[in-house]
Amino acid sequence: MPDTGLDWEERLKEYLSANDLRLTRQRRLIAEAFFESEGHPNIDELYLRVRRRAPHIGQATVYRTLRLLVDSGLAASSRFGGAATRYEASDDDHHHDHMICISCGLITEFSNDAIERLQDEVARAHGFEMRSHKMELYGLCRACVERGPATS
Amino acid sequence: MPDTGLDWEERLKEYLSANDLRLTRQRRLIAEAFFESEGHPNIDELYLRVRRRAPHIGQATVYRTLRLLVDSGLAASSRFGGAATRYEASDDDHHHDHMICISCGLITEFSNDAIERLQDEVARAHGFEMRSHKMELYGLCRACVERGPATS
DNA sequence: CTGCATGCAAAAAATTTGCATGAGG
């Protein structure tokens, strides 16, 4: 795996040309901001980040571009709790799920092949053709547990 | 199990009095409509249903009451895909998850103890104190698979 | 050049909140 994690640009170009779409300055900037981001940014965070470099960009363009990234398979979206949609780069070969701390908001990723297999099995048993899935564990992260039943 | 599934009223009363809240006509009506409902109603559906019996009721009251039901543990909420929040009666002794058909919207429930156990295990391994979890499989239900790759 | 993309603002959709009035306990 010689990859440094920077081939999203290639993949994006492929998707765009395959669909008669254009690689614009703002699409590149937004994608850049997205793939540079740690964690699970939401539209607001990406918008602010992109704006620093391109003050003229519109929020709608960020929404439109993130939808495009999701459609192309380069990004995945999730909504944790009731908050705004968050995005992350999708890793085709290794799906992962999330643990969300209900106290501090920390989002931790994990993956478990045994669970994945069981999910496939359950789906198959129902004649269901699974395309994707999503699993979220809510609770207290280690730090918040140790900090004890904090006064809210 | 002699229960006919009608003790929600008791449980609701308990929760209310324990929290200095009142059992109003509209709270009873909304809870009734909710527990009568099949499947996974959203606010709009509940609002329309309650309105038939109490034309004067406000949508905000439905929102407020459903939040109350969730807080009391009598109901659980989920957001499937990007749609409006849906609610269901919570079954304390048997958690279940959902399969959502991306073609026809059918929501099927399932539960799998092995998965639940693995979830606990994963959480524990991360020092995470799990309080609740949520798992959704997206894909095509049996009927939609059989119907074949419909022309959208 | 030609059509897709952008920016801006307005529109939608979902949910929450403020406030005067109503009604449980």
Added chain:
DNA sequence: CCTCATGCAAATTTTTTGCATGCAG
């Protein structure tokens, strides 16, 4: 009676859309 609850409408929040103009190919 006294407070909490309700109805209504306005406010919020998140996301989408319409349209004139811009720019990639």
